[in-house]
Amino acid sequence: MAQELILIIEDNEKNRKLIRDLLQAKGYQTIESDTAEEGLRLAEERKPALILMDIQLSGLDGIAAMKQLKAVPGTRTIPVMAITASAMTYNRESMLAEGFDGYQIKPFNLSDFLAEIGRLISQSRA
Secondary structure, eight states: OOOEEEEEEEOOOOHHHHHHHHHHHHHHHHHEEHHHHHHHHHHHOOOOOOOEEHHHHOOSSSHHHHHHHSSSTTTSSOEEEEEETTTOOOOHHHHHTOOEEEEESSSOOOEEEEEEEEHHHHHHHH
């Protein structure tokens, strides 16, 4: 399972570091961006196994960025997990209806977060 490349698109530096450190401790490789625009470029260039997308980004928001990823043949099959601290605004059902492949609320339950990452990567390989 480990060694897969995961793209983290998160504008909060502390959250990005926490996610990066957790994933790297579990053996994943990571690349990261603090903007959706740069994240889209990295996704096209590097073709990660999974993208973790913050919803509330400055500039292009996470929903619009995910829709752009899903519209491009080179990135449309990459699973994208929504990550948000705004559980009152965005819920699992609405995010999945938008087109996300998974959803997690910050702060994360670590076992649920890692299980969802494993599920999405395994599902994309099948």
